[in-house]
Amino acid sequence: MKFIVLNGSPKGPVSVTMQYIHFLQKRFPEHNFEMFHVAQRIRKIENDENTFREIIEKIKNADAVVWAFPLYVYLVHAHYKRFIELIFERNAAESFANKYTVIFTTSIKFYDITAHSYIHAVCDDLNMKVAGAYTADMPDLTKDKERKRFTLFVEHVFQVIDGKQPVQPQYSPLNWRKFAYKPADVEKPVSTRKKRIVLVSDAKAEDINLNGMIQRFQASFAEDIKVINLHELSIKGSCRGCLKCGYNFECFYDGKDDYRQFWEEELETADIIVIAGTIRDRYLSSLWKCFFDRRFFHTHTPRLMGKQIVYLISGPLSQIPNLRMILEAYMELEMANVVGFISDEFGDSQDIDSLISNRTADAVHFSVEKYIRPETFLGVAARKLFRDEVYGRLRMVFQADYREYKKLGLFDFPQKKIRLRMLNGITGILLKIPIIRKFFQGFMKQGMIMSHQRILKKLYPEE
Ligand SMILES: Cc1cc2nc3c(=O)[nH]c(=O)nc-3n(C[C@H](O)[C@H](O)[C@H](O)COP(=O)(O)O)c2cc1C
Incomplete structure (x- = not known):
């Protein structure tokens, strides 16, 4: 089968994401994967209509398209986004219609879901058939277990495409309202109260x-x-x-x-x-x-x-x-x-x-x-992810973050809380005793509101 790979990395071929595609080229030599570095070459693609048309022509003649991109700030890189805009602006959407497609990302798994949701919706808008989506952590390719998982995924994609299996869209088309907003004059402007x-x-x-x-x-x-x-x-x-x-x-x-x-x-x-x-x-x-x-x-x-x-x-x-x-x-x-x-x-x-x-x-x-x-x-989970990443594998590269996180007290790991650790240790031992466990479980509901009740009583003692 012939796959057109649309590379969303601004780094072009020197990209983590593209190493996975190289792996596929070696692992499945019977299939053809042709790469286009659309994010890196967006200026040329935008300014030279022929370059854009060449890519579209290749897509027209391919069996499937691979949207292969790194996560960039909850989504795709701005240049990849621009490429998507050009598809619609230049009426090239038809070349994508009814074509099978695969979504593949590398990232640190920070909001990979929003990027996948975005590109899947774009695929649905283009009437493409999403045969599969895969979100790889950056170093997955270096791990035997992960390579196996990725290989299984790709083999399944081949099956879906080869068998012309049906695929359902996930997103309804957008409905744009026809409405002209006409603001009236403001009767009582408010003061900025010296706020910038x-x-x-x-x-x-x-x-x-x-x-x-x-x-x-x-x-x-x-x-x-x-x-x-x-x-x-x-x-x-x-x-x-x-x-x-x-x-x-x-x-x-x-x-x-x-x-x-x-x-x-x-x-x-x-x-x-x-x-x-x-x-x-x-x-x-x-x-x-x-x-x-x-x-x-x-x-x-x-x-x-x-x-x-x-x-x-x-x-x-x-x-x-x-x-x-x-x-x-x-x-x-x-x-x-x-x-x-x-x-x-x-x-x-x-x-x-x-x-x-x-x-x-x-x-x-x-x-x-x-x-x-x-x-x-959204914020709590993301901050914990960054806390662990900046403290751990990202620290070498993101040293400025590490210094700032320390200053801001963002390394709030639970293992730093000595009292909590001691309490967890003691209760862990005590709850092994059935009679204590029974008492503890019977007290659970009341126990959860004890401190709240105490503070309410302190604030409103007369009631
Ligand atoms: C500016 C920038 C923004 C990024 N944003 C995200 C993000 O929102 N979520 C995430 O998980 N990874 C994010 N990453 C990490 C990249 O997605 C990850 O390093 C990817 O594997 C790079 O692939 P590439 O070498 O193919 O460009 C970001 C990296 C950069 C440089």
Whole structure:
């Protein structure tokens, strides 16, 4: 069979992900795997229509397509995202229709689920048949057991394709609402209360609703707020994956474009940040993705602590829970507070006006009160994963993270808690005795609320 491999690594052939494809070439010489380094060569693909068409022609004539990519900031790399946008912009979707496909990623398993969900939804939008999806941890290829597992997976994929087995889509097509938002004049603008507010967008002139939402948001304040359009910044490219940042947060692009200065001088000094964008395929634009990728110069260390975040989104956000999850998780990991999402999906213009006014007031209030909502699983689980990774196998490369994590007290391993360890040790022994275990289990429900009841009694002794 003939497979076209679309490589999503910005490092091109010098990529961990591509080593798995080399393995397949050697392990299954009867099949053909042709690679296209689309993320690395995106400028050429974008600027030279022939290069793009060559790839599409190969896809047309192939038995299957392999989406092979590294995880980049909850998703695919910005350049891979751009390639996906080009497929739709240049009406090339038909060449993918009814074709079998395989999704393959390498990562450290940090939100591999959101990247898989994204690309699977894109495949469904392209009417492709997903024959299988595989998420490899970076070094899996070096382990016998993992190579066996991967081989079994690939053999199964061959069977599905060879047998022309049926495959069900997982995601319904998106339904875009036809609605023109017309913001009214703001009657009572609120005070910023000396809070620094920065609104960042990628709005183009044709993004009518997004521009309306931005205008309304801006007008909701009695004082000026800063509005920045990403199109007006010099951003030379997305993250190259070179990891120069690992040692001391230096970036290859430092001094070459505006990104670091913009991040440090505008965003890190803001109290309230508004992120405004229009949905493109199943995410925001590739420009927004480039913005999020480039933030990686601060690697895994939170940099927006205590800030209030408002998302203004034009497009069917409620139909893409995956996108909402990414945007929430991103800010939980930054230790910022998501005040809310406002989209143009529901209600009339007046409803949206009112939403914007209310969220505006909330953002200022929360900022004054320093309110950060409790973290959900999205942030808690992610932080534990990074804690272990930065302490362990990532430390060598990400030394700046290690130093910052120590400073921020993020190495909060349970084994450091001596009292808890002693208690666990003692109860572990005592509960081996059936009579004590019986008493303990009978006391379980009451035991779980004992400390809560004690504090309520202390706070409200008279009741
Ligand atoms: C900027 C950047 C962002 C990354 N984001 C993620 C991520 O969100 N989740 C994850 O599990 N790994 C992430 N990684 C790790 C890569 O996915 C992993 O190292 C991958 O194997 C690299 O593959 P490649 O050599 O083919 O590019 C990231 C790496 C870089 C450099």
